[in-house]
Amino acid sequence: MINRLRNSIYSFLQKYWVLLAILVVFVVLRVVTTQLDAIPTWDAAVYVGMGKYLYSHGAIGTWEALRPIGLPIVLGAFWKIGIDPYSIGTTISLIISIGLLILTYLFAERIRPASGSIAAALLAGAAVFFNFSAIPITDITSTFFAMLSLYVVYRANTNRKYFIGGIVVALAFMSRFPQGLLLVAAMLTIFIKMFYEKGKWEDRIGRLIERGFIIAGGFFLIVIPYLISSYIFYGNAFLPFIEGTAVIKQYPSLYQKGLWFYPWELLKQNPLFVFGLLPIALLFKRKQRTVGIWVLASAIAIIAAYFTYEVHKETRYLLSFLPYVAVLSAIGIAYTLEYFKLPQLLFFGLFIIAGFMLNAGLLVHSFHNPDNKPMHDFESYLSKAPKARVLSSTPDIFAYTDVYMVRSLYSDWNDAYMAYNKLKGDTDYMMLNSCNLETGCADNAHCKDDKQLLLDTLAQHDLEVFSTTTPSQCVLSIYKLAH
Numbered sequence: 244m245i246n247r248l249r250n251s252i253y254s255f256l257q258k259y260w261v262l263l264a265i266l267v268v269f270v271v272l273r274v275v276t277t278q279l280d281a282i283p284t285w286d287a288a289v290y291v292g293m294g295k296y297l298y299s300h301g302a303i304g305t306w307e308a309l310r311p312i313g314l315p316i317v318l319g320a321f322w323k324i325g326i327d328p329y330s331i332g333t334t335i336s337l338i339i340s341i342g343l344l345i346l347t348y349l350f351a352e353r354i355r356p357a358s359g360s361i362a363a364a365l366l367a368g369a370a371v372f373f374n375f376s377a378i379p380i381t382d383i384t385s386t387f388f389a390m391l392s393l394y395v396v397y398r399a400n401t402n403r404k405y406f407i408g409g410i411v412v413a414l415a416f417m418s419r420f421p422q423g424l425l426l427v428a429a430m431l432t433i434f435i436k437m438f439y440e441k442g443k444w445e446d447r448i449g450r451l452i453e454r455g456f457i458i459a460g461g462f463f464l465i466v467i468p469y470l471i472s473s474y475i476f477y478g479n480a481f482l483p484f485i486e487g488t489a490v491i492k493q494y495p496s497l498y499q500k501g502l503w504f505y506p507w508e509l510l511k512q513n514p515l516f517v518f519g520l521l522p523i524a525l526l527f528k529r530k531q532r533t534v535g536i537w538v539l540a541s542a543i544a545i546i547a548a549y550f551t552y553e554v555h556k557e558t559r560y561l562l563s564f565l566p567y568v569a570v571l572s573a574i575g576i577a578y579t580l581e582y583f584k585l586p587q588l589l590f591f592g593l594f595i596i597a598g599f600m601l602n603a604g605l606l607v608h609s610f611h612n613p614d615n616k617p618m619h620d621f622e623s624y625l626s627k628a629p630k631a632r633v634l635s636s637t638p639d640i641f642a643y644t645d646v647y648m649v650r651s652l653y654s655d656w657n658d659a660y661m662a663y664n665k666l667k668g669d670t671d672y673m674m675l676n677s678c679n680l681e682t683g684c685a686d687n688a689h690c691k692d693d694k695q696l697l698l699d700t701l702a703q704h705d706l707e708v709f710s711t712t713t714p715s716q717c718v719l720s721i722y723k724l725a726h
Contacts, residue, residue, distance in 0.1 A: 417466070
């Protein structure tokens with residue numbers, strides 16, 4: 244018995260030692276750098292606030308209808324039982340990131356053996372993946388479910404598995420709305436598989452239609468209750484999507500970065516991603532026309548097309564299709580190594596050298612932001628005033644304390660002044676971050692018309708309890724409002 248167990252462990256290590264080494268190095272580096280993260284990220288803090296709002300029945304936190312409720316449900320549940328939601332969210336995100344690395348390995352190995360470790364290394368070594376891997380936001384979580392759904396449908400050979408694939412697509416959608424596009428990718432997958440099956444065309448088309456309804460059934464089993472609840476609470480089943488679409492179109496002058504933004508950002512992450520074009524180019528050869536290549540290429544085309552179409556572009560949006568690119572690139576590299584009869588160890592040696600050259604500065608400097616200390620003091624100030632009612636230009640306060648946001652001040656100074664006049668009688672504190680309040684100035688020349696009027700009114704009628712200026716010249720102020 245002991246010998247059999249020892250042999251099994253030895254066999255497992257012999258087969259997966261490269262993947263395990265990648266995971267260990269990735270986790271160690273990420274845990275070390277996580278300790279240097281001094282302040283929460285905007286979206287993560289909002290999800291924490293939404294979780295608190297859910298489980299306090301609206302007495303604490305904040306609510307944004309435009310965001311999916313999957314992550315807030317999880318974070319809020321931990322908060323309810325006394326566990327810090329931001330910290331546990333960081334841990335969960337890291338675990339899911341590890342899961343995504345493993346899934347990337349499995350997907351690549353399934354399509355072409357000996358490419359899985361390369362795919363995992365490419366994904367783990369991408370700076371955008373590394374940086375967001377331990378932050379409790381939905382980008383990586385939703386991509387994990389999206390890729391899992393594609394993998395399930397790609398491998399499915401029974402109706403039950405197709406149904407599960409539809410459910411997993413819904414989980415991706417409930418984590419982040421644009422991932423609902425994977426339902427289209429799943430449908431394309433069964434369409435592609437139809438051409439590789441044997442039998443009469445009538446039978447193939449019949450199975451295609453049947454599988455399509457089964458996948459859609461699994462998807463809507465999860466999504467329809469959410470649409471019904473949205474109708475009950477908001478009066479419009481599609482309000483979250485409408486608001487989400489409106490928000491992503493704000494401040495185009497800040498985020499409109501051109502048609503080639505994502506291809507260039509991919510190459511900045513790692514020039515080796517260019518090898519992802521090779522498997523696609525080889526599709527013209529009959530023996531290279533594998534289902535997996537078609538499936539991955541279709542998924543990338545659908546997701547990348549959506550984010551390219553949107554005016555609002557950010558590097559982190561690469562995470563929605565980066566694992567698929569990593570798999571295709573790994574397959575292209577494996578083809579190249581085989582063609583030139585080169586060992587994989589050569590690739591990993593060059594990869595490690597290139598990785599340090601590309602990311603050494605990132606690892607050393609990116610987490611040492613001189614603004615962190617004053618921002619932390621500002622955002623954690625109300626930890627001594629739980630259940631206070633606040634008007635705030637930042638959601639980061641929810642990572643530190645259980646306050647209720649009467650209204651967010653995420654727009655500009657004019658909006659903050661109107662909110663002050665309307666809600667000051669029902670508010671305990673007002674938190675102002677000048678940099679956040681001036682975001683709207685990118686597309687509104689009058690965004691600061693009421694700035695001085697607001698500051699003069701606050702100075703005359705209310706008590707300033709906190710004031711500092713960050714090295715980047717953000718003025719941070721907290722006022723205790725007089726009633």
